[in-house]
Each structure stands twice: as C-alpha cells, then as structure tokens.
Amino acid sequence: xxxxxxxxxxxxxxxxxxxxxxxxxxxxxxxxxxxxxxxxxxxxxxxxxxxxxxxxxxxxxxxxxxxxxxxxxxxxxxxxxxxxxxxxxxxxxxxxxxxxxxxxxxxxxxxxxxxxxxxxxxxxxxxxxxxxxxxxxxxxxxxxxxxxxxxxxxxxxxxxxxxxxxxxxxxxxxxxxxxxxxxxxxxxxxxxxxxxxxxxxxxxxxxxxxxx
Ligand SMILES: Cc1ncc(COP(=O)(O)OP(=O)(O)O)c(N)n1
Ligand SMILES: Cc1nc(C(=O)O)sc1CCOP(=O)(O)O
Ligand SMILES: [Mg+2]
Numbered sequence: 001x002x003x004x005x006x007x008x009x010x011x012x013x014x015x016x017x018x019x020x021x022x023x024x025x026x027x028x029x030x031x032x033x034x035x036x037x038x039x040x041x042x043x044x045x046x047x048x049x050x051x052x053x054x055x056x057x058x059x060x061x062x063x064x065x066x067x068x069x070x071x072x073x074x075x076x077x078x079x080x081x082x083x084x085x086x087x088x089x090x091x092x093x094x095x096x097x098x099x100x101x102x103x104x105x106x107x108x109x110x111x112x113x114x115x116x117x118x119x120x121x122x123x124x125x126x127x128x129x130x131x132x133x134x135x136x137x138x139x140x141x142x143x144x145x146x147x148x149x150x151x152x153x154x155x156x157x158x159x160x161x162x163x164x165x166x167x168x169x170x171x172x173x174x175x176x177x178x179x180x181x182x183x184x185x186x187x188x189x190x191x192x193x194x195x196x197x198x199x200x201x202x203x204x205x206x207x208x209x210x211x212x
Contacts, residue, residue, distance in 0.1 A: 014031075031204045154166065
C-alpha cells in the first residue's frame with residue numbers, strides 16, 4: 001500500500017545504538033504511545049551481530065504491526081524481506097531503486113534520501129514513494145552526515161516536486177520543527193529528539209502536538 005503523507009507526520013528512525021542503555025523495544029513502545037506515525041529500523045554501527053539484529057527486528061516489527069505503524073528498514077533490502085517490512089529507506093549510496101524494486105514485493109514502500117532537486121526528481125521518476133531531505137540542521141546521531149542544508153533547500157525541492165510525500169530529517173527538535181513544516185515538509189523524521197529524551201513518550205507527544 002503506498003505511503004500517505006499523513007503517515008510521515010512523525011517518523012521515528014531508530015536502532016539499538018540510539019537507545020543509550022534502554023531497551024529499544026521499550027523505547028519504541030513509549031514512542032508509539034506518544035503518537036509516532038511511522039518507524040524505521042536503522043541498526044547501524046551497533047554492537048549487535050546480524051543474528052541479534054534480526055531478533056531485535058522481529059520484536060520491533062511485531063510491535064509496529066500490533067499498533068498499525070508502518071515499519072520500514074534502513075539500507076538493507078534483505079533484512080526488510082526477512083522481517084516482512086512495509087518498506088525500506090535507501091540513501092544515495094545504497095541499492096538503487098530499480099534494483100530494489102526487482103527484489104521487493106510491489107506493495108513495499110520505498111523511501112529515498114535526497115538533498116538536491118536532481119536527486120529528488122530522480123527518486124520520483126524511479127518510483128520512490130517518499131523522499132527524506134537532510135540534514136535540516138546539525139545532527140549528532142549520524143557521524144557521516146553531510147553539511148546541513150536547512151529548511152530553505154527543502155522549500156526549493158517542494159516547489160520543484162509539487163505534491164509528493166516529503167519528510168525532513170537531521171537535528172530536528174520541538175524548537176525548530178515549525179520551520180521544517182513551513183518549508184513544505186509533510187512530516188519530520190527524528191532520532192535523538194525521542195530516543196535521548198528523559199521521557200520518549202512525552203517527547204513524541206510534544207512533537208506530535210506541534211506537528212498538527
Ligand atoms: C527518513 C530518512 N531520511 C533520510 C535518511 C538517511 O538515509 P542515508 O542517506 O542512506 O543514511 P543512513 O540512514 O543509511 O545512515 C534516513 N535514514 N531516513
Ligand atoms: C539518519 C539521518 N539521516 C540524515 C540525513 O541528513 O540524511 S540526518 C540523520 C540523523 C537524524 O538524527 P537526529 O534526529 O538525532 O538528528
Ligand atoms: Mg542508507
């Protein structure tokens with residue numbers, strides 16, 4: 001089923017590396033209670049081996065299924081298939097969209113990272129279901145993140161693409177999210193604003209309230 005703009009309203013991206021010493025399943029449960037609308041399993045640079053990653057993925061996937069939250073997998077199409085994910089998120093250095101489409105079921109959502117109008121147009125033409133644009137602001141969650149491009153770049157991409165699902169990502173907090181929405185994003189994707197909050201549930205609640 002294609003992803004709707006409203007599913008992108010508050011998109012949590014997370015792996016165990018983002019959860020400090022907390023249980024990722026408990027963090028996701030709290031974020032769901034707080035009102036996230038989409039989840040991406042991004043297990044990256046963590047201490048887990050592949051077997052442990054699959055095990056955690058099954059638990060997170062089950063939670064999302066119970067609460068009818070779209071469950072996407074970062075980077076790995078093989079893991080997405082194993083976990084019966086609703087979709088994958090692919091960056092510019094990951095599997096190209098046409099190759100991913102050859103492997104994935106037609107119902108599988110494909111999100112693509114873009115930081116320029118040509119990248120965004122290519123993703124749209126190749127049949128991506130949404131694009132993630134970032135970093136909006138400086139981020140501490142992705143060591144290899146590029147320079148922030150700000151909501152201004154998102155506004156230009158929005159103008160070029162017209163009505164196409166767009167989410168902003170990178171350094172987004174409750175204090176700066178309004179600029180991202182005003183630039184034309186259908187939603188915001190966050191890691192630390194939820195996973196590093198004292199209360200992930202309250203943080204998600206606050207972000208959700210501010211994204212109406
Ligand atoms: C929603 C969303 N947008 C962008 C990204 C970044 O993807 P990518 O550029 O492939 O970087 P990694 O996440 O793989 O480090 C994302 N994951 N989600
Ligand atoms: C996973 C990711 N991708 C980015 C991009 O710019 O494509 S920024 C980023 C990290 C987002 O984490 P936080 O909300 O803690 O800043
Ligand atoms: Mg990637």
